[in-house]
Amino acid sequence: MSRARFRTERDCAKAGLWPDVDPATTLIERRLAAVEEVLCSLPDSAWSQLIERAGSLCWYLPCPLLLGQVLPVAPSTGSKQPRVIYLSPLLEQQDLAWSITTAAHELAHVVLGHRLGLLDAETNAQQEAEAQTAIRQWGFQPEASRMLADLTSATPFA
Numbered sequence: 001m002s003r004a005r006f007r008t009e010r011d012c013a014k015a016g017l018w019p020d021v022d023p024a025t026t027l028i029e030r031r032l033a034a035v036e037e038v039l040c041s042l043p044d045s046a047w048s049q050l051i052e053r054a055g056s057l058c059w060y061l062p063c064p065l066l067l068g069q070v071l072p073v074a075p076s077t078g079s080k081q082p083r084v085i086y087l088s089p090l091l092e093q094q095d096l097a098w099s100i101t102t103a104a105h106e107l108a109h110v111v112l113g114h115r116l117g118l119l120d121a122e123t124n125a126q127q128e129a130e131a132q133t134a135i136r137q138w139g140f141q142p143e144a145s146r147m148l149a150d151l152t153s154a155t156p157f158a
C-alpha cells in the first residue's frame with residue numbers, strides 16, 4: 001500500500017491512541033498493522049477529532065489463545081463516554097484489507113460521535129452509511145472494496 005502517512009507509530013503512542021498491547025502477545029500482527037496504517041494515514045481533520053477522545057478510547061485486540069482476560073476500562077473524561085474498539089482475532093485469518101477496513105470503520109463511529117447500543121433500524125443504517133462514507137473520504141476505499149468483494153454474507157461488524 002502506498003498511502004501517504006502523516007504521523008508515525010510513536011506520534012500515535014504519544015497521543016495515547018496506540019493499542020496497549022504486550023509485546024509478547026502473539027497472533028495480533030495483522031490487526032496491529034491495520035491500526036498502524038489507519039492511525040498513521042488518517043487525515044488531519046479526523047485525527048484532530050480523534051485526539052480529543054484519546055483519554056477515553058482504547059483498542060481491544062485479543063489474542064485468540066486467551067480464553068479470558070480482565071482489562072482496565074478507560075476513565076471517563078468530561079462528557080466523553082469511554083469507547084473500546086474490538087478487533088476480532090478472526091481478522092488474522094483474512095487479507096490485511098479486512099483489518100484495515102474494520103479498524104477504519106469502527107474508528108469512524110468514534111470520530112463521528114455516533115450513538116452506541118441498541119438503535120432503531122433507521123438510525124443504525126444512517127450511522128453505518130456515514131461510517132462507510134468517512135472511510136472512503138479518508139482514503140480506505142481500496143481496502144473496503146476488496147473486503148466487500150470477498151464477502152458472501154452479511155456485513156460482520158456493527
Ligand SMILES: [Zn+2]
Pocket residue numbers: 105106109127128131157158
Ligand atoms: Zn458500523
